[in-house]
Amino acid sequence: MKEVKYKSYDELPLTLSVPEVAAVLGISRAGAYELARSKGFPSLSIGSRIIVPKDKFIAWIETQCTGGK
DSSP states (O other), X not given: OOOOSOSSXXXXXXXXXXXXXXXXXXXOHHHHHHHHTSTTSOOEEETTEEEEEHHHHXXXXXXXXXXXX
C-alpha cells in the first residue's frame, strides 16, 4: 500500500503540483492532469508547469462535497 504523504490540509504546500494533487485525491497522475485542465478547477499555468494554489484547492474540494452549493 502507498504511504500517504499528507495527513491534513495544514501539511500541504502553498502551491501543489499536479502529481501532488493526484496524491492528495488518491487518483492517477493522468486523471489529475485532466482535472487540472478542466473548467472550474483552480489551476494556473506558469510556462509549461501547472500549479494549484492550496487555498483555492481546498475551497474547490469543499464546493464539490456540498454539491456545488
